[in-house]
Every structure is written in structure tokens, then in C-alpha cells.
Amino acid sequence: xxxxxxxxxxxxxxxxxxQWACPAxxxxxxxxxxxxxxxxxxxxxxxxxxxxxxxxxxxxxxxPCEPACRRTRVEDKPVAICRLKRVAADLxxxxxxxxxxxxxxxxxKKIACVGAGTASLTVANDLMPLGYEVVIYEALATTxxxxxxxxxxxRLPASVLDQEINDILAMxxxxxLNSPVKSMKALLDxxxxxxxxxxxxxxxxxxxxxxxxxxxxxxxxxxxxxxxxFDHIDSIGERxxxxxxxxxxxxxxxxxxxxxxxxxxxxxxxPRQFFKASDWELEDAEEENVEIVINHSPxxxxxxxxxxxxxxFDKMHYExxxxxxxxxxxxLGEEFFPCDDVVLAIGxxxxxxxxxxxxxxxxxxxxxxxxxxxxxxxxxxxxxxxGDAAFGPKNIIWAVEHGHxxxxxxxxxxxxxxxxxxxxxxxxxxxxxxxxxxxxxxxxYNPAERxxxxxxxxxxxxQQLNIEVELGFTPEQAAxxxxxxLNCDIQTVFTEKLCIECDACIDICPVDCLTIxxxxxxxxxxxxxxxxxxxxxQDLYVSGPLPQTGRVMVKDEDLCVxxxxxxxxxxxxxxxxxxxxxxxxxxxxxxxxxPVPALARTGT
Amino acid sequence: xxxxxxPKVAHPKLPRNxxxxxxxxxxxxxxxxxxxxxxxxxTGAIMQAVFELSIPPHRLAKLSGIGCSSKTPxxxxxxxxxxxxxxxxxxxxxxGANAANGELHFIGVSGDGDTLSIGFGQFSHxxxxxxxxxxxxxxxxxxxxxxGQFSASADVGSKAKKGxxxxxxxxxxxxxxxxxxxxxxxxxxxxxxxxxxxxxxxxLKHRGxxxxxxxxxxxxxxxxxxxxxSYQFTRQHYHPAIYADFVPPSAEIRAEYEAGKAMPVKMHDxxxxxxxxxxxxxxxxxxxxxxxxxxxxxxxxxxxTGLLYIxxxxxxxxxxxxxxxxxxxxxxxxxxxxGQSGLDKLMGRMR
Numbered sequence: 001x002x003x004x005x006x007x008x009x010x011x012x013x014x015x016x017x018x019q020w021a022c023p024a025x026x027x028x029x030x031x032x033x034x035x036x037x038x039x040x041x042x043x044x045x046x047x048x049x050x051x052x053x054x055x056x057x058x059x060x061x062x063x064p065c066e067p068a069c070r071r072t073r074v075e076d077k078p079v080a081i082c083r084l085k086r087v088a089a090d091l092x093x094x095x096x097x098x099x100x101x102x103x104x105x106x107x108x109k110k111i112a113c114v115g116a117g118t119a120s121l122t123v124a125n126d127l128m129p130l131g132y133e134v135v136i137y138e139a140l141a142t143t144x145x146x147x148x149x150x151x152x153x154x155r156l157p158a159s160v161l162d163q164e165i166n167d168i169l170a171m172x173x174x175x176x177l178n179s180p181v182k183s184m185k186a187l188l189d190x191x192x193x194x195x196x197x198x199x200x201x202x203x204x205x206x207x208x209x210x211x212x213x214x215x216x217x218x219x220x221x222x223x224x225x226x227x228x229x230f231d232h233i234d235s236i237g238e239r240x241x242x243x244x245x246x247x248x249x250x251x252x253x254x255x256x257x258x259x260x261x262x263x264x265x266x267x268x269x270x271p272r273q274f275f276k277a278s279d280w281e282l283e284d285a286e287e288e289n290v291e292i293v294i295n296h297s298p299x300x301x302x303x304x305x306x307x308x309x310x311x312x313f314d315k316m317h318y319e320x321x322x323x324x325x326x327x328x329x330x331x332l333g334e335e336f337f338p339c340d341d342v343v344l345a346i347g348x349x350x351x352x353x354x355x356x357x358x359x360x361x362x363x364x365x366x367x368x369x370x371x372x373x374x375x376x377x378x379x380x381x382x383x384x385x386x387g388d389a390a391f392g393p394k395n396i397i398w399a400v401e402h403g404h405x406x407x408x409x410x411x412x413x414x415x416x417x418x419x420x421x422x423x424x425x426x427x428x429x430x431x432x433x434x435x436x437x438x439x440x441x442x443x444x445y446n447p448a449e450r451x452x453x454x455x456x457x458x459x460x461x462x463q464q465l466n467i468e469v470e471l472g473f474t475p476e477q478a479a480x481x482x483x484x485x486l487n488c489d490i491q492t493v494f495t496e497k498l499c500i501e502c503d504a505c506i507d508i509c510p511v512d513c514l515t516i517x518x519x520x521x522x523x524x525x526x527x528x529x530x531x532x533x534x535x536x537x538q539d540l541y542v543s544g545p546l547p548q549t550g551r552v553m554v555k556d557e558d559l560c561v562x563x564x565x566x567x568x569x570x571x572x573x574x575x576x577x578x579x580x581x582x583x584x585x586x587x588x589x590x591x592x593x594x595p596v597p598a599l600a601r602t603g604t
Numbered sequence: 605x606x607x608x609x610x611p612k613v614a615h616p617k618l619p620r621n622x623x624x625x626x627x628x629x630x631x632x633x634x635x636x637x638x639x640x641x642x643x644x645x646x647t648g649a650i651m652q653a654v655f656e657l658s659i660p661p662h663r664l665a666k667l668s669g670i671g672c673s674s675k676t677p678x679x680x681x682x683x684x685x686x687x688x689x690x691x692x693x694x695x696x697x698x699x700g701a702n703a704a705n706g707e708l709h710f711i712g713v714s715g716d717g718d719t720l721s722i723g724f725g726q727f728s729h730x731x732x733x734x735x736x737x738x739x740x741x742x743x744x745x746x747x748x749x750x751x752g753q754f755s756a757s758a759d760v761g762s763k764a765k766k767g768x769x770x771x772x773x774x775x776x777x778x779x780x781x782x783x784x785x786x787x788x789x790x791x792x793x794x795x796x797x798x799x800x801x802x803x804x805x806x807x808l809k810h811r812g813x814x815x816x817x818x819x820x821x822x823x824x825x826x827x828x829x830x831x832x833x834s835y836q837f838t839r840q841h842y843h844p845a846i847y848a849d850f851v852p853p854s855a856e857i858r859a860e861y862e863a864g865k866a867m868p869v870k871m872h873d874x875x876x877x878x879x880x881x882x883x884x885x886x887x888x889x890x891x892x893x894x895x896x897x898x899x900x901x902x903x904x905x906x907x908x909t910g911l912l913y914i915x916x917x918x919x920x921x922x923x924x925x926x927x928x929x930x931x932x933x934x935x936x937x938x939x940x941x942x943g944q945s946g947l948d949k950l951m952g953r954m955r
Contacts, residue, residue: 074613437607445611500835501795502640502823507648510611512618531615548839559615563608571640571823 001522001552003544006493009427012580014539015557016488018081021068023401025584026050028065028081029489033441035087036482038475043088045098050584051085052122052168052400055160058086059470060151062247062278062395070486073535073559074511077450079484080473087478089160100129100588102171107131109414112192114181117145118396119198119387121168122403123410126587128171130411130594135192136173139180143169145200146388147396149226150248152255153466184355194382194410197369198403201388203351207243207344211301215308218301221248221345228255228465235260237340241311242266243298246276249345253290256343258465265337266292267311270326271318284469288458299334301342310338348393368392375419376406384409407587415591423590426583431576432490433567439577441490443564445510446483487562491580494553496543498574501551505566505575506530511559514566519545519552529556609634622658630655632682636675640827642794642820642835643676643742649797650711650740651680653804656850665701665708669694669723672749673715673742673820692723695730698737699921705931706922709808710737717747720756720775731786731813736920738807738814741777742794744822745833752825763830776902777817778912782895787918788814789894790848790911793838794821802877803911805850811872812920819907843901846888846910847880869914879911888913 006012014020018028027046034043047054061082069078109132113120116138124134142148144161169175181187187195204220212218217237221244227233236259242249245268253264266285268275271294275282286292296313303309315335319328350368355361360380362370369378371385378385386402388394409419432440454471461467473481506514512531519525522540526533533540538558545552567575588594610631618626630651635644654664661683668674670691677686685708689697698712719727719741730739745758754762757777758770781789788810792800800818807814819838821827827834832841867879867888879888887893894913901908922929932940942949 074616444608445613447612500640500823500827501839502642502821502835503645503648503795503797504640507644508610510613512615532617534617548836561611561613563611565608565610568607569639569644571638 001519001525001540001542003496003552004539004541006541009425009582011539012427012429012491013425013582015491015560016580016582017068017070018065018079019489019582021064022050023064023398024050024404025401025582026065027489027582029485029487030581031088032079032081032084032482032485033487035084035478036442040088040091041093041095041098044092044095047085047088048095048098050400050404051397052125052403053118053164053396054085055089055164056147056156057397057400058082058084058089059160060147060156061085061397063280064397070488070559070561071484074561075449079486080450080453080481083451083453083473084478084481087473087475090472091475091478096167099167100125100171102128103131105131106133109133109193110135110191111194111196111410111414112137112187112190113196113198114187115139115145115197115199115387115389116143116165116175116177117198117200117387118147118399119389119403119406120145120196121165122400123196123198123386123407124171124173125168126404126407127410128168128173130588132414134173136175137179137181137187138175138177141177143175143177145198146202146222149229150222150251152225152251152258153229154254154258154461154469155251157466157468180354182354184359184361188359188383193414194384196406196410197383197385197389198387198399199352199389201348201350201393203349204344205347205349207298207346209298209300211303214303214306215301217308217340218342219344221252221343222348224343225251225255228259233259237261239263239339240265240341240343241337241339242343242345244268244345244347245292246345246347247278247281248348249343250277250281250285252343252345253285254288255465256341257288257290258462261341264290265339266290267296267298267313267337268292268294269297269316271295271320273320273324287455293337296335296337302336308340308342310336311342312336348388350389350392352389374405374422375409376402377409377413377419382413404586408585408590411587411590417590423585425585428581428583429491429493429578430581432579433576437568439490439564440579441487441577442483443487443490443562443577445486445561445563448480448484450484451477451481489580490562490564490577492541492555492560492562492566493576493578494541494543494555495574495576496546496553498572499543499546499548499553500572500574501546501548502571504569504571508565508569510563510565511561513556513558513560515554515556516546516551517554525554526556529554531556531559533558621655623660625655625658627651627655629683630661630681632677632679635679637672638748638824640823641672642744642818642822643673644679645794645797646740646742646800646818646820647676647679649794649800649804650713652797652801653808654681654709656801657805657808659709659808663708665710666713667694667698667701667710668713669715669718671715671718672744672822673713674718676713676742677711692718692721692726694718695723695726695735695739699730699733699735702735702737702921703927705933706736706927706929707931710735711808712737712739714739714741716741716743716745716755716757716777720777724756724775728780728784731781731784731815733921734787734812734918734924736811736813736922738804738810738816740804740807741815741817742820743777743817743833744820744826745774745831746822746826748822748825752822759832762832763828765825765828767830769830776898777815779895779898781813781815782891782898782913785918786815786913787812787915788911789913790814790816791819791907791909792816793819793842793907793909795835795839796842796909799844799847799909802848802850806848806871806877806911809850809871809873809875809877810914810916812915812918838907841905841907843906843908844910845882845886845897845908845912847882848911849878849880850875869916872916877911879914882910889915891915
């Protein structure tokens with residue numbers, strides 16, 4: 001293998017599995033370390049740099065970071081990253097000093113954002129400090145988009161939403177509520193310098209089966225949740241069937257319980273391994289005694305005398321091969337489930353009835369606009385899409401990242417620069433060596449198990465719709481949980497010309513990830529390391545020829561627990577532990593002349 | 605030394621031996637030696653060898669004297685028996701332990717000072733008795749614990765850290781043991797585990813006194829330019845003569861060896877080692893030839909390594925003394941202590 005090119009920021013970035021997995025590339029180990037030091041405000045602000053809504057995401061993020069967490073490769077459970085984010089938000093003191101400053105002198109450019117959801121708010125957050133005027137058009141009477149309408153208050157309290165959204169609005173955003181954009185043409189005619197569409201994927205999928213329109217007790221999930229959020233609906237029948245088993249279904253079933261339902265069943269077409277809902281959302285629903293019924297495919301709504309009495313389902317059997325694919329399905333018969341209400345939570349899609357088709361905005365065969373995956377520009381220049389409006393339903397953290405990227409594009413577009421020649425990712429590496437055996441991070445491996453999130457008791461939580469179920473970690477729990485973090489951003493950096501091949505690092509490495517051997521091609525090399533390197537998704541870090549024997553140092557990045565013992569045992573400091581900081585440019589980092597580059601603000 | 609202990613967390617795919625143990629189960633305390641010390645690497649090799657032979661930790665006895673090297677038994681196999689004896693007196697203690705229980709595996713870890721200076725007399729007699737043990741000399745040519753004076757194994761002309769050259773001729777432990785009739789003589793290098801681990805295994809399997817002289821650079825006092833025991837010098841003058849491949853009884857052997865270069869040796873317990881000779885003319889069972897080969901190459905400034913001489917037929921201490929194989933600790937009491945009448949009989953023979 002060729003020596004690993006560590007000058008490309010992607011190499012060390014990838015080692016920080018959580019940060020690499022996060023769409024917004026939040027500096028997870030960085031903020032966890034700040035929490036460990038009790039610097040909650042700094043932890044909040046560091047979070048905010050990349051994900052803008054730490055309090056919201058600390059509760060309801062889809063957490064792509066946690067399955068990626070390195071900790072899962074040496075024990076069962078990942079670090080409770082999401083919960084720690086909430087700790088930063090719960091325990092932060094006044095952080096307004098750290099919010100981006102908005103210049104009084106504007107740059108004369110005016111941007112329109114459609115929808116006051118995550119993506120548009122992120123665009124405003126990034127562009128306001130650069131002197132833009134941002135107008136947000138919102139159809140509803142309140143902000144937040146799906147974060148407010150579709151996530152029940154018992155998971156995400158309105159006060160948290162209000163605070164983090166107001167931080168952005170307070171920069172001077174021109175927010176126009178109750179102002180649905182009915183015509184893109186009319187909006188474009190108003191002469192904005194750029195338009196951003198962050199209108200979400202507001203259309204819940206329907207299930208057109210016999211009997212569907214004979215009763216008014218069949219609800220579309222996201223519309224129904226919105227009605228609950230706005231107090232238009234405050235009750236439901238005793239027996240409820242939820243169709244679908246994604247995260248929206250979990251919100252629907254748990255909301256039903258709070259509106260008076262006694263018997264709630266979530267009906268799934270396929271076995272559990274095919275469920276779309278996150279494991280923890282399933283767990284939370286099952287804790288509330290929601291029954292999840294598998295292998296039942298909806299067949300018909302049964303309505304008697306104009307009243308919904310239940311649904312019939314096809315009972316299915318699936319043959320699954322060892323790769324987890326369904327190879328055969330068999331119909332076992334029909335089954336009837338009585339119910340008073342049905343909530344359909346089988347997905348949602350984009351809908352753009354308000355965009356005229358003759359504006360140069362190209363739509364594809366699924367009738368969604370064609371959007372560039374890097375610039376977020378559609379086929380009409382100056383019009384950008386982000387969040388669920390761009391590529392269909394994803395999640396909040398993706399919408400944030402879309403917002404950041406669209407803001408970069410809008411800024412470059414307004415300044416007349418190429419959208420594609422964006423400032424690339426950079427990095428900083430700084431030794432964390434403090435003394436002969438001292439490091440500026442907590443390097444000892446802590447075998448503690450994941451802390452459990454305290455919940456409001458089952459009895460109490462159903463009394464009101466908006467009682468937040470999760471109580472959040474106490475500072476003591478947080479202090480234990482932070483020590484589980486393996487500090488993957490403290491990189492093992494090797495300087496081959498210093499190595500005397502004494503084997504000290506290899507002998508001490510607790511997870512046997514180091515080998516000195518003759519070079520070979522990757523596949524062959526993986527087979528003959530100190531311990532097998534079977535996780536092909538994790539890189540091998542290969543040095544150039546070592547001075548004394550010409551062999552190479554190989555590190556399998558897979559299991560390294562970043563304990564720093566290789567560097568401690570190295571007599572020549574050929575190994576060093578260096579703090580990696582990803583410098584991910586935002587809109588404010590595109591041009592050196594801009595007043596306050598975001599990267600300069602990161603005070604860690 | 606380090607401030608944190610080696611975490612217990614391990615690679616989930618770590619190989620297991622016949623006892624179901626991983627090499628981590630043969631660990632000891634954290635080393636307090638200098639970072640980069642060759643001795644730590646030898647400790648690693650010993651753990652690997654004992655692990656690969658599936659020796660139950662409680663069937664292993666570790667013995668040592670005084671010195672950096674003699675600290676190392678604390679750093680491996682913490683579930684084994686251990687005895688840290690007086691300076692240079694480890695061979696006597698090992699003799700006593702072996703006399704009482706010949707069924708254990710004995711590893712003596714010593715240094716060039718502990719063996720070739722203060723303990724030279726004790727060492728010679730353990731060789732002479734063919735005491736059944738693996739005797740590892742962690743040889744760095746320097747007194748590390750007392751800040752770097754030349755030891756008895758320092759080569760003439762080798763320079764100390766401050767520049768003065770050694771004047772006195774060295775004692776070569778391999779030549780010494782060959783001359784004294786030792787039954788197993790090997791030399792290796794701490795920086796070459798591929799060679800060292802099989803040698804350690806062969807030494808543990810050998811019945812009799814197995815000497816392995818391991819060049820083990822002192823990273824603090826003897827790893828500079830001008831030293832003949834540095835990592836760099838050792839690598840530059842390294843001359844492997846014979847590789848020893850340990851073959852467990854179940855495995856098929858010889859297929860992959862070039863004719864004339866492979867030489868199987870049956871060990872006392874029925875296992876086999878295959879010696880792969882770099883020079884087909886070399887005969888590791890010919891003591892005189894081995895002695896002269898070593899001598900010639902030494903004159904050329906080469907460090908000859910590998911299993912240099914082996915004699916599996918030579919009787920060990922128990923066989924020579926006709927003492928019972930059974931450990932004293934489990935021996936029937938009446939046999940162990942024949943009582944007053946037995947003593948009287950014995951005394952009678954002396955009159």
C-alpha cells in the first residue's frame with residue numbers, strides 16, 4: 001500500500017466516526033470534552049456552529065452519530081451523544097455573547113425563504129451575519145415547520161423550539177406568518193436576489209383501499225399531528241390502529257394514548273428488521289404499551305352504517321435469506337382488527353402546486369424539482385432548495401446541513417462567484433502532549449456502561465399532552481457519560497523517520513491495532529496484521545518505509561480506543577496524540593473580506 | 605512508565621488458545637521500564653510464546669534476580685508463580701524450585717550483569733546440572749539501573765553514552781554455554797519477535813537448560829551511535845543462521861521446506877521443532893562446529909542468531925540425580941517423610 005495521505009482532512013475526519021456520520025459534521029468529541037469540563041455554554045455554542053439547534057436536536061435528532069460511534073465496536077452501546085447535546089442545552093448559561101453578530105450596515109442583497117422550518121432558518125442564521133436581508137414566508141401562524149407540527153410536545157416542548165428559533169429571528173429576519181406563497185412566479189417578480197425553498201415535504205401519503213372515504217375517522221398522520229399540535233383535535237377513539245411503522249407512526253401512537261386511546265396497535269406489513277423507525281423510538285412506544293403487530297398488510301376499511309368498525313388485513317409470511325432480503329412472500333389468510341380510528345403514517349412526499357412549470361425550474365419524472373446535490377441550486381439560477389423540499393423527507397439534521405450549503409451557494413451567487421468552487425474543508429492538528437505522560441484529554445479507558453435516561457412515570461405522563469417524557473441527564477449522569485467517549489478526534493499521528501522499531505507501541509496497544517511488517521496490497525495486508533482487520537469500512541493507516549528495516553507501520557483504525565499508550569510508550573515520539581479540528585467552511589468563510597469568519601469564532 | 609494502566613478492553617476477535625485464553629490473559633502489571641526498552645518487547649514475546657503453547661498460568665514459574673531485566677517477570681503472567689531473588693542468585697532458587705516440583709515450566713529472566721558478573725558462578729552450575737528451565741538473558745551490554753556503566757557483555761570498542769570506549773573483552777554467554785556442555789543455545793534480538801517467539805517456545809519445550817541470549821537495546825543508555833548493542837547496530841550486523849519453527853504434535857510438517865535446509869528435531873515430550881538453516885552446511889547438533897561458526901562470524905562483526913545448538917538426549921538434573929518425577933507437594937506423606945526408622949536407616953548407611 002502507498003503511505004496514507006493524511007494531508008487530506010477526510011482521512012482523520014473519517015476516524016472521528018460520529019462527526020463523519022453527522023450530516024452537519026458536528027464536532028462531537030469536542031463538545032463532549034467541554035461538557036466534561038463543565039463548560040456547558042461553550043459546548044452549546046460549539047454545537048450551534050454546525051447544527052444550529054442543539055436543544056431541539058438534543059431531543060429529537062435521528063442520531064446518525066450513535067450507530068457510528070466507535071464505542072459500539074468495543075462494547076454494546078454507543079456514547080449517549082444526543083443526550084449529551086441536550087445536557088449542553090439544558091445547562092448552558094446565557095450564550096447570547098457567542099451568537100453571530102449582525103452588521104448594522106446591510107450588503108444590499110435581499111433573499112426570500114419559503115417556509116419557516118429548519119432549512120430556511122439555517123439559511124437565515126448563516127446569511128444575516130453577512131449583512132443580508134432575509135424574508136421568510138410561512139403559510140402557518142407559527143414557525144418551526146415540521147419540528148413544531150409533527151413532533152409532539154411530549155418529545156419536544158414548544159419553549160425549546162421558541163428559544164432557538166428566536167435566536168435566529170432576533171437577528172432581524174423579516175418573518176411573514178400566515179403568508180403562503182401561492183405563486184413562484186409572483187415571488188420571483190418581487191426582485192429578490194435569490195430565493196430559497198425550504199417548504200418541506202408537507203403531503204402525507206394516502207392509502208386508497210376499499211372503504212377509505214366512507215368514514216371521517218381515517219386520518220393522514222402528519223395532518224392529524226398538525227391538528228393536534230394546534231389544538232384542533234383533542235380526542236380520539238378508544239381503539240386506534242396506526243398504519244406504518246416509521247418514526248411518524250411512533251409519534252402518532254404515543255399521541256393517541258395521550259388523547260384518550262386505550263388500545264393502540266401499530267400495524268406493520270413486514271417483520272421487525274424492516275421497520276423504518278429508530279430503535280429508541282420503538283422502545284419508547286413499547287414502553288407505553290403500544291402493541292406492534294407484524295406481517296399484516298392492510299386490505300380494506302370496514303364501515304358499517306357509516307361508522308368505521310375496523311380494518312381487514314392480509315396475514316403475510318416472508319422468507320428472508322441470510323443477507324436479510326425477502327425472497328418469497330406467502331398469503332396466510334385474512335384477519336379483522338376492530339377499531340374506532342385509523343391513522344395513516346406510511347410516508348410523506350413533496351408537493352409544489354405553487355411552482356409554475358414554465359419558469360425554467362425543471363421537474364423530474366416524480367414531479368419533484370431537479371436540484372444539484374452540492375450547490376442545492378435548481379435548474380433556474382438563483383433559486384435554491386433545501387431540507388425535505390430538496391430530495392424528499394430526511395430529517396432535521398440533514399435539513400440543517402442543506403441550509404448551510406444553500407447559504408454558501410446563495411452568498412457566492414450574490415457575490416457573482418462560481419457556486420462549485422467552494423472553499424474546501426480544512427483541518428488543524430495540534431499535539432495534546434502536556435508532559436511526559438500527560439495529555440490534554442482524559443485518555444484512560446473508562447469501562448462505565450451507558451447511562452439510562454430518566455423518564456416521567458407512565459402514570460404521570462399521560463395526564464397532559466405536553467408533559468415532556470425524557471427528563472434529561474443530571475450533571476452527575478453527564479459527568480459519567482462523557483468519560484465513555486473515546487476521544488476519536490485525538491488522532492494517533494505517526495512520523496516514520498523517528499521510529500526505531502522497538503515494538504513498544506505494538507506490545508502496549510490494548511486492542512492490537514498496530515503492526516510493523518513488510519508492505520503488501522491492502523487485502524493481503526489486512527489478513528496478516530497483529531489482529532485481523534476485518535472491518536473494510538475502516539481504513540488502514542500505513543507509513544512509508546521505516547528507517548532501519550524498510551518495513552512499514554500499519555495501524556488498523558477500526559478499534560483504536562485513543563488511549564494514547566502507543567505515544568506514551570514511544571521513546572522517540574514517533575507516535576503523537578494530536579487534536580484534530582475539522583475546519584468546515586460556512587457561508588461566512590467563503591471570502592476573506594467578510595467581517596467575521598465563522599471558523600475564527602470557534603473558541604475551542 | 606505510564607500513568608494509566610493498560611485498559612482491559614480488547615480486540616473482540618483476539619485468537620484463543622487450547623485453554624480458551626487470549627494473550628491478554630497472560631498479561632502482568634504495567635511496565636515501569638523506560639519507554640522503548642527492549643526488555644518490554646521480550647516480555648511481549650514471552651507472553652505470546654506461553655499463550656501459544658497453551659501453558660496454564662498456574663503451571664508456570666517465573667524467577668529472576670536483580671536488574672532492569674529482573675523486574676520484568678512482574679509484567680507478564682500475573683497468575684503464575686514468581687520469585688524475585690537476590691542479585692545473581694536466581695539459578696539456586698530455580699534449582700530448589702525445580703527439585704521440589706519438576707512438573708512446572710520454569711522461566712528465568714536475567715540480565716548481562718545478573719548473569720555474567722555477580723551471578724556467573726551460579727549460572728555456570730545451572731548449565732552444568734542441565735537444570736530444566738528456560739533461561740533468558742536480556743542482554744544490553746550496560747548497567748542501566750546504575751546509569752550506564754559497561755557490563756561484562758560490552759564489546760571492545762563499544763562506546764558509552766558520553767563517548768569513552770570499552771577496553772575489556774566481553775563474555776559471550778553463548779560461547780560460554782557451548783564450552784560448558786550446555787544442551788540448548790540460542791541467540792535472538794528483542795526487535796525480531798518472528799524469530800524470538802518460536803525460540804522461546806522451543807526453549808520451554810526443551811528438557812534441560814535452554815539458554816536464549818537476547819540482544820535487548822537499552823534505549824536510555826546504550827542506543828546511541830558507537831554502541832554495538834543499539835537497535836540500529838544490531839539490525840545492521842544481524843545474521844540469522846537458523847530459524848526454529850515449533851510444530852505442535854497435531855500439525856503436518858516439512859511439506860513446505862526446501863530439501864537439505866530443514867532439520868526436524870524431536871523434543872522430549874514428543875513435539876517437534878523444525879530447524880530451517882540459512883546455511884545448509886551448518887549442523888546445530890555439532891557442538892564444535894557451532895562453536896567455531898559462532899567464533900568466525902563474531903570475528904567478522906556479525907551477530908549470529910537462531911537456535912545455534914541443541915542436544916535433546918542430554919539428561920537433566922532430575923535424571924542425573926535419580927530424583928522422583930512426582931512433585932514433593934503431592935507426594936504421599938509416608939514416601940516424603942519415611943519417619944524415624946527411615947532416618948535411622950539412612951544414618952546407618954553413613955556410619
